[in-house]
Amino acid sequence: xxxxxxxxxxxxxxxxxxxxxxxxxxxxxxxxxxxxxxxxxxxxxxxxxxxxxxxxxxxxxxxxxxxxxxxxxxxxxxxxxxxxxxxxxxxxxxxxxxxxxxxxxxxxxxxxxxxxxxxxxxxxxxxxxxxxxxxxxxxxxxxxxxxxxxxxxxxxxxxxxxxxxxxxxxxxxxxxxxxxxxxxxxxxxxxxxxxxxxxxxxxxxxxxxxxxxxxxxxxxxxxxxxxxxxxxxxxxxxxxxxxxxxxxxxxxxxxxxxxxxxxxxxxxxxxxxxxxxxxxxxxxxxxxxxxxxxxxxxxxxxxxxxxxxxxxxxxxxxxxxxxxxxxxxxxxxxxxxxxxxxxxxxxxxxxxxxxxxxxxxxxxxxxxxxxxxxxxxxxxxxxxxxxxxxxxxxxxxxxxxxxxxxxxxxxxxxxxxxxxxxxxxxxxxxxxxxxxxxxxxxxxxxxxxxxxxxxxxxxxxxxxxxxxxxxxxxxxxxxxxxxxxxxxx
Amino acid sequence: xxxxxxxxxxxxxxxxxxxxxxxxxxxxxxxxxxxxxxxxxxxxxxxxxxxxxxxxxxxxxxxxxxxxxxxxxxxxxxxxxxxxxxxxxxxxxxxxxxxxxxxxxxxxxxxxxxxxxxxxxxxxxxxxxxxxxxxxxxxxxxxxxxxxxxxxxxxxxxxxxxxxxxxxxxxxxxxxxxxxxxxxxxxxxxxxxxxxxxxxxxxxxxxxxxxxxxxxxxxxxxxxxxxxxxxxxxxxxxxxxxxxxxxxxxxxxxxxxxxxxxxxxxxxxxxxxxxxxxxxxxxxxxxxxxxxxxxxxxxxxxxxxxxxxxxxxxxxxxxxxxxxxxxxxxxxxxxxxxxxxxxxxxxxxxxxxxxxxxxxxxxxxxxxxxxxxxxxxxxxxxxxxxxxxxxxxxxxxxxxxxxxxxxxxxxxxxxxxxxxxxxxxxxxxxxxxxxxxxxxxxxxxxxxxxxxxxxxxxxxxxxxxxxxxxxxxxxxxxxxxxxxxxxxx
Numbered sequence: 018x019x020x021x022x023x024x025x026x027x028x029x030x031x032x033x034x035x036x037x038x039x040x041x042x043x044x045x046x047x048x049x050x051x052x053x054x055x056x057x058x059x060x061x062x063x064x065x066x067x068x069x070x071x072x073x074x075x076x077x078x079x080x081x082x083x084x085x086x087x088x089x090x091x092x093x094x095x096x097x098x099x100x101x102x103x104x105x106x107x108x109x110x111x112x113x114x115x116x117x118x119x120x121x122x123x124x125x126x127x128x129x130x131x132x133x134x135x136x137x138x139x140x141x142x143x144x145x146x147x148x149x150x151x152x153x154x155x156x157x158x159x160x161x162x163x164x165x166x167x168x169x170x171x172x173x174x175x176x177x178x179x180x181x182x183x184x185x186x187x188x189x190x191x192x193x194x195x196x197x198x199x200x201x202x203x204x205x206x207x208x209x210x211x212x213x214x215x216x217x218x219x220x221x222x223x224x225x226x227x228x229x230x231x232x233x234x235x236x237x238x239x240x241x242x243x244x245x246x247x248x249x250x251x252x253x254x255x256x257x258x259x260x261x262x263x264x265x266x267x268x269x270x271x272x273x274x275x276x277x278x279x280x281x282x283x284x285x286x287x288x289x290x291x292x293x294x295x296x297x298x299x300x301x302x303x304x305x306x307x308x309x310x311x312x313x314x315x316x317x318x319x320x321x322x323x324x325x326x327x328x329x330x331x332x333x334x335x336x337x338x339x340x341x342x343x344x345x346x347x348x349x350x351x352x353x354x355x356x357x358x359x360x361x362x363x364x365x366x367x368x369x370x371x372x373x374x375x376x377x378x379x380x381x382x383x384x385x386x387x388x389x390x391x392x393x394x395x396x397x398x399x400x401x402x403x404x405x406x407x408x409x410x411x412x413x414x415x416x417x418x419x420x421x422x423x424x425x426x427x428x429x430x431x432x433x434x435x436x437x438x439x440x441x442x443x444x445x446x447x448x449x450x451x452x453x454x455x456x457x458x459x460x461x462x463x464x465x466x467x468x469x470x471x472x473x474x475x476x477x478x479x480x481x482x483x484x485x486x487x488x489x490x491x492x493x494x495x496x497x498x499x500x501x502x503x504x505x506x
Numbered sequence: 507x508x509x510x511x512x513x514x515x516x517x518x519x520x521x522x523x524x525x526x527x528x529x530x531x532x533x534x535x536x537x538x539x540x541x542x543x544x545x546x547x548x549x550x551x552x553x554x555x556x557x558x559x560x561x562x563x564x565x566x567x568x569x570x571x572x573x574x575x576x577x578x579x580x581x582x583x584x585x586x587x588x589x590x591x592x593x594x595x596x597x598x599x600x601x602x603x604x605x606x607x608x609x610x611x612x613x614x615x616x617x618x619x620x621x622x623x624x625x626x627x628x629x630x631x632x633x634x635x636x637x638x639x640x641x642x643x644x645x646x647x648x649x650x651x652x653x654x655x656x657x658x659x660x661x662x663x664x665x666x667x668x669x670x671x672x673x674x675x676x677x678x679x680x681x682x683x684x685x686x687x688x689x690x691x692x693x694x695x696x697x698x699x700x701x702x703x704x705x706x707x708x709x710x711x712x713x714x715x716x717x718x719x720x721x722x723x724x725x726x727x728x729x730x731x732x733x734x735x736x737x738x739x740x741x742x743x744x745x746x747x748x749x750x751x752x753x754x755x756x757x758x759x760x761x762x763x764x765x766x767x768x769x770x771x772x773x774x775x776x777x778x779x780x781x782x783x784x785x786x787x788x789x790x791x792x793x794x795x796x797x798x799x800x801x802x803x804x805x806x807x808x809x810x811x812x813x814x815x816x817x818x819x820x821x822x823x824x825x826x827x828x829x830x831x832x833x834x835x836x837x838x839x840x841x842x843x844x845x846x847x848x849x850x851x852x853x854x855x856x857x858x859x860x861x862x863x864x865x866x867x868x869x870x871x872x873x874x875x876x877x878x879x880x881x882x883x884x885x886x887x888x889x890x891x892x893x894x895x896x897x898x899x900x901x902x903x904x905x906x907x908x909x910x911x912x913x914x915x916x917x918x919x920x921x922x923x924x925x926x927x928x929x930x931x932x933x934x935x936x937x938x939x940x941x942x943x944x945x946x947x948x949x950x951x952x953x954x955x956x957x958x959x960x961x962x963x964x965x966x967x968x969x970x971x972x973x974x975x976x977x978x979x980x981x982x983x984x985x986x987x988x989x990x991x992x993x994x995x
C-alpha cells in the first residue's frame with residue numbers, strides 16, 4: 018500500500034492537499050483517456066468473471082492511497098470498459114458525454130445537493146426549470162409543458178402512464194386496481210416498434226402486458242393510425258377502458274417517426290392521454306430543416322427527450338415534459354411530517370413529481386453543456402451526425418453486396434450484407450450478417466449492434482458520439498467490406 | 507463572452523488543452539469549496555424565483571467559455587445551494603459524499619459507460635457485484651443475497667414489492683390486477699413509522715394506499731409483531747391476500763428498529779415476502795458493538811442499504827439485496843431484438859433487474875470510497891457519529907429546558923425545547939419549537955429539521971457528514987440554548 022498521494026486521515030475526509038493532488042492527477046488522466054479513447058478496442062475483450070476474479074472479495078481493512086486505486090483502475094477496470102467514448106462506437110444509440118458535461122458532473126458530485134424539496138437546494142429545482150425551459154424552446158414545444166428531470170426515459174414513461182391511469186381512474190391511488198369491476202380491463206396502445214420500457218411500465222403499474230395493444234406499423238415502420246382507431250373501438254365494444262397511447266418519435270430499432278398529429282386527433286376524440294417517446298430523436302427538432310420532427314407533439318399530454326442520448330450530456334438525464342403535471346402530483350405527492358415545510362411563497366418540491374424522493378443535481382450538466390457549445394454548436398453537431406449517417410446510407414445504397422433495410426430519418430442506418438447469390442436465402446443471410454457483426458466488432462475499431470427488422474437480422478450503425486467524424490464512419494464501411502469479403506470468399 | 511479557457515471548437519468536443527485547463531481550475535475550485543463549506547450559510551437564503559430570474563430564459567446561440575460558466579456558478583448557483591457539505595448540516599439524514607467519492611463520480615462521468623448489458627461494459631456489472639459483496643460482508647449479510655444498485659431506496663422498495671407481487675400472483679405480469687377476483691384485494695404491511703416510499707410503491711404498483719396496513723408501534727417506535735399477526739389474520743378472514751411486510755431498521759423520523767426476527771417468524775409462517783428498509787441504519791451493522799443492528803435480516807427476502815446516506819458515497823447509490831432476484835427478473839426481464847446477445851458464457855445483464863434499462867457506473871464510487879477509507883476507517887467514522895449523537899443526547903438529558911423525545915440508537919437525536927412553565931401546553935410548545943427551529947436555521951451555522959412525533963413538533967439533529975466534529979455539534983447546542991433564551995425571554 019503506497020501512501021504517496023493522500024492516504025486517509027484518521028477521521029474526516031481526504032484532506033485538501035491530498036484532494037488537490039489526486040484531482041489534478043485525475044484531470045490529466047481523464048484528458049489523456051479521452052484523447053486515447055480511439056486506441057482502445059471499443060468492445061471490451063474481457064471474459065465473464067475476469068474483473069470479479071481480479072479483485073479481492075472483501076474490502077481492505079486499512080485505507081489505501083488514491084495512487085493505488087488509480088493503478089487498479091488502469092489494470093482491472095479499463096480493460097473491462099466498453100468504450101462509449103470511442104468515436105467508432107456505433108451501437109444502440111451512440112450516447113455521448115462531453116467535456117463540459119463531465120466537469121459539471123464533477124461539480125454536482127462535490128455539491129452533493131439533494132433536491133427533494135425546494136429548500137434543500139433551491140438551485141437544483143430552479144436550474145432544472147431553467148435548463149428544461151431552454152431545451153423546450155430549442156425543440157419548439159409550447160410553454161404549457163412543465164418539465165421535470167428523471168434518470169431515464171423508462172422512468173419518465175412509467176410516470177406518464179401512471180399519470181394517465183390517475184387521470185382516467187382517479188380512485189386508483191387509494192383503491193388500486195385489484196377487484197375493480199373493469200371487466201377485461203384498462204388498455205394502453207403503442208406501435209409494434211415502441212420501446213420495451215412501455216412493457217415494463219405496464220408490468221410495474223399492475224396493468225399487465227396483455228393490456229398493451231401493439232399496433233401494426235406501415236412499411237416505413239410508422240404506427241398506422243387507422244389501426245389504432247380500430248383497436249380502440251374494438252376494445253370499447255368489449256367493455257375495456259382505453260387509457261393512453263404511446264407514440265414514438267425515433268423508434269429504437271429503425272428511428273421511424275409515428276404520425277403524431279393523426280394519433281393526437283384520435284386521442285382528442287377518445288379523450289386518451291398521449292405520451293410521446295422522443296427519447297432519441299426529440300433533440301433533432303432543433304436542427305434547421307428538422308423542425309417538423311416534433312410536429313403534433315404540442316398536442317401530447319407528455320413527452321420525453323433524453324439529453325443523455327444525443328445532447329452530449331453524460332448519462333443519466335431524461336427530460337420529462339408534461340401538460341398535466343398536476344396528475345403526476347395527484348398520483349405521487351405524499352408528504353410525511355418530517356418533510357413538511359412552511360414556505361411563505363409557493364414553491365415546487367421535486368419529490369412531489371414522482372416515486373423518487375431524492376433528486377440529484379442533474380440540471381447542472383445540461384445547463385453547462387448547452388452554454389458551452391451554444392444552441393448553434395448543438396445544432397451543427399447534430400446536423401453533422403445526420404450528414405454522416407446519410408453519407409453511410411448512400412455508400413450502402415451504391416453497394417452491390419449490401420442493402421439498406423429502412424429509411425434514415427436521423428443518424429441511424431439499418432442495413433445488411435446481401436451478396437447477390439444469397440438474396441433468396443434469408444436464413445443464410447441472417448447467419449452471414451451475425452457473423453459479419455461479430456467479425457467487425459472483433460477488430461476493436463468499431464462497435465455496431467443489430468436488430469431484427471421484418472424478421473431479418475439487420476445491422477445498425479448509429480452515429481452519436483461527439484468525437485465521431487467522417488473518418489470513423491469510413492473506417493466502419495471499410496471494415497464491413499473487408500470482413501464480408503473474408504467471410505464470404 | 508470571454509474565450510480564455512476553452513471556447514467550444516467548431517465541431518467535436520472541448521479540446522484536450524481546454525479540458526485540462528478547465529479541469530485543473532475546477533479541482534482547485536472544488537477543494538476550496540469543500541474547505542470553505544463551513545463559512546456558507548447552511549440553508550440557502552435565496553427567495554423563490556431568485557435563481558430562475560437571474561438566468562436568461564433561452565440558451566445562448568454562441569458557445570461560452572468555461573470561465574464564463576464558472577463565474578455564473580459562483581454568482582447565481584452557489585447562493586442557491588443548501589450546503590449538504592457544511593459540517594453543521596444536521597437535517598433529515600445528513601447524507602455525505604467524500605473526496606474519493608467525488609473523484610470517482612468524475613471518472614464515472616468520463617467513462618460514460620452504460621451498463622444495461624454485461625457486454626456494454628463488463629466492469630460496470632462486475633464491479634457492482636464486487637462492491638456490493640464487500641458491503642454485504644461488512645454488514646454480515648449471508649451470501650444468498652444477490653445485489654443490484656439502484657438510484658434510490660424508493661426505487662429499491664418499489665422493486666421489492668413488485669417482486670413480492672410477482673411471487674404471490676405470478677400471472678400479474680401478463681394479466682395485471684384489474685378485474686382480478688381478489689375480493690377486497692392484496693395487502694402489504696409496515697409500521698406506522700415506515701417511510702413514505704412504501705406509500706408511493708403501493709400507488710405505482712396499482713395496489714392502492716388502502717391496501718397498505720400501517721401497524722401500530724410500541725412506545726419505542728418499533729412495530730408491534732402481535733399487532734402485525736392480528737392484522738394479517740383479520741385480512742385473511744376478510745378474504746384479502748397478504749403479500750409482503752416492510753420492516754424498517756432505522757425509521758426516518760426517530761431511527762427506531764423494528765423487531766425483524768419476530769416479524770420474520772410471522773412472514774415465514776404466513777409465507778409473506780419480508781422486505782427490510784435499512785436505508786439509513788444498515789451501515790451501522792459494520793461498527794463493533796452494533797453487529798446486532800441487522801439481526802433477523804438474514805431471513806428477509808430483500809433489504810436495502812443506502813451508501814449515499816451514511817457511507818460517504820455521493821448521491822445517488824442505493825444497494826438492493828435480494829434472496830429472490832429471480833422474482834425481480836421474472837417480473838421485469840423484457841428483451842427486445844435489438845438487445846439480444848449470444849454470449850457463450852452466462853452473464854448477468856443489469857437491465858433484467860428492474861424498470862430502468864440504462865445503468866450508470868455507480869459501483870465505482872462505492873468501491874473507491876471503501877478502498878480509500880478502508881473498512882476500519884469506515885467503522886471509526888460511523889462510530890464517531892454515534893458518539894457525537896450520544897453526547898448531544900446527554901446534553902439534552904441534562905438540560906432543564908430541553909427534553910429528549912425518543913431513544914438515540916444511532917446518530918440522530920429527537921428532542922424539543924420544553925421550558926418547565928410550558929410543559930403542560932402542547933400547542934405552545936409546538937409553536938415555540940417551530941420558531942426555535944427557524945431561528946437556529948436562520949443563523950446559517952446549522953440546519954436542523956423536524957418531525958411530528960407522538961403528535962408533538964420535534965426537532966431532529968442528525969449527524970452524518972464526514973466533516974462534522976464535536977465542535978459543530980457543540981455549536982448546534984449553543985445556538986439552540988441562545989435562541990431559546992432569545993425567544994422565550
